[in-house]
Amino acid sequence: MADAADSHDRPSRSGLWLTMALAALAAFLGSFNGLGRLDQVFYDRAVMMTERAADPDILVVAIDDASIEALGRWPWRRAVHAALLDRLKGARAVGLDLIFAEPDTVNAGDDAILADSIRRNSHTVLPAILDRLRNPSAIGLPLPELAQAAASIGFINAVIDPDGVVREAVLTTQFAGHRWNHLAISMLEAGGEAEHARRLLTRANAEGRILIPYAGPPTHIRTVSYLSVLRGDIPPQTLRGKYVLVGAWATGLGDDYPTPVSHDVSGISGVEIIANILQAARTDVVYQRPAAGWNALFALLPVLLACLSLWRLAPKKALLVSLALLAVIPLASWLLLAHAFLWFAPTAALAGVALCYPLWSWRNQEAALRYMDNELRRLQREYPPILNEARVPLANPNASLESRVGELRRALARVRNLRRFLADGLDGMPDATLVFDQDGRMRFRNQAAVLFFQHLGIRAPRIGRPAAHLLERTLADEGARARVAEALSGRHAADPGTPWSADLEVRDRAGRDLILKCAPIHTAEGQFAGTVATLTDISRIRQAERQREETLRFISHDMRAPQSSILALVELSQEAGAQALGNDTLDRIAMLANRTLRLVDDFVHLTRAESMTISAIELDLGSLLQDAVDDLWPSANRRGITLEVTTPLPVAYTRGEQTLLMRALCNLVDNAIKYSASGTRIECGIDEQPGFWRVCIQDQGQGIAPQDLARLFEPFARVGVENRGDIGGAGLGLAFVRTVAERHGGRIEVQSEPGVGSLFMLHLPQV
Known part of the structure; x- marks a missing residue:
């Protein structure tokens, strides 16, 4: 079977195909530059969020309800419009969003009056209406005498999407061999800013269309009442140099259209739409749709990123990345619209990312189930039941996920039983056992190993610590540490100098003799996996x-x-x-x-x-010391040695075997007498230390050489007797004292200076 690690490192063929399919789908949908109503909703919200300041040089003169009430019902006499144009002489250009296609039969002279006023203004642009914007076949023009007097004529047709919303505008079209421009373009040319008009036309697509960059909601463009201008309430300097659009605004009179910025109201008037197009040209802000290839790339990249995250990250993190992408895509569309003036429709990218997670989850689930089935079959072959476990048949390959999970649960229970079986077996071994990985780091220790290191005064080794650190603090011999480190390194067996196993006797820092054995551990594929080491005391x-x-x-x-x-x-x-x-x-x-x-x-x-087994009872060390001194006083007296007890003795209770403690005290006093010269003094006393009683026996003998202090309490150690004559003994008395002290939880210490004397201190725990 192929190594599992390789299958994770190599890209899965099915994952590659799925990524390619999702990316191709997203690119295909993105190439349409929008998927209908959903992208239109996103576009409308994005336009509403990109509000800009109104151009102060654009002014709308609105035929509002107040004007209708003051001047009478519509239509008004054309002489009234002529009077208004006379008030607008200082304007840069005037666009009359009013249709004068038929002569005034009631007031026959008014047409001439209006024509004269248009001619005097010299910057007036009149509207025209096409029967359709694409390949028009007819056009509605103003009266000939008005058209001849006007500076220019521009069409005012609105482009209405299937949902009834005006999002685009056609800037130019061909009719009868002539090119006709939108009213806003004609006003720019009449106002002397033909360069702005040219730049705006170059931004349009092949059909002359642009997305209207609405500056704000209705009434965002500065608006004044028709009546106020006609009465002269607006100062001439306010009108000077402005682009003035005159159009209907009154209730039931104006041509209102739904737009992306008019969701809160019924719509926005046609004259204000023209004003927004005019502002777009003057501020050089034009919304455009990118080429189909760029929009396909915009839809493709998030899908690739989502697939990459699903490929490399954990499911939870991949889900978070997918959700983040679903939020970032509309945000990116809005940012590109607000700052680059490009509208990338997000629906294709959103659809591709939304499909990624469920399809990848399905694919991963299928792959996991196949892998699970293969591993369960392998487990059945290679791992026989233990501890009276029954062999459970494998689940049907067509079974549900719950059935597969149940089978996996039973298989894992068997593996846990095996692990517990092996762990308890290792933990129950009396020898310290350590298991290291291929990098020499510890991965398992049994209880005996913990006790072993505690005895050395070392903190119990932690999982993951290097073995070399443990060896340096455990083994005293440098050569033994080097051999063990070499065994744990697990170099290739082809190297003849490499011990794949070690079996040597060492000594730890506590002086214990140990047999250290190291053996390699291999994986099921035969690869080196680590080393098991045992320390036998x-x-x-x-x-x-x-x-x-x-x-x-x-x-x-x-x-x-x-x-x-x-x-x-x-x-x-x-x-x-x-x-x-x-x-x-x-x-x-x-x-x-x-x-x-x-x-x-x-x-x-x-x-x-x-x-012997110690039967511990409470004893008074003061009484025992006094009895020992009394027993040995005749021997000291015969040699002319003064044997004294420092009084008063404290009531020093300890727990122990009376016979052993009494003999230990007698041995200490007897040694002091043996190795003291006549006429000297031996002082015996007891004082208190934290948690211990200290019995002190101090003589004035010849003392002990420093090199002999280390082996003074060893059996059969007779140090310095060549200078003291034949005083008998085999060196067992002080060994007896040390043994008694250690078995009672205490210790024996000595301080000695040659030619001055020695001080023996027996420490025993307090009750």
């Missing part, structure tokens, strides 16, 4: 071996020496005759026999102290 075995050697030496030397001397004296007396056996010889034999008895007695007591 053989200190008791090595100690027993040393004790055996010491016992043999004790028996062969210390026990045989006095016996050999006794035999030699007996043979000498036999050769000389019984009458030659004097008191000196008998005294010598008695001394040697007593020495043998003391050696045997000390050896037996040490053995008992090491092995």
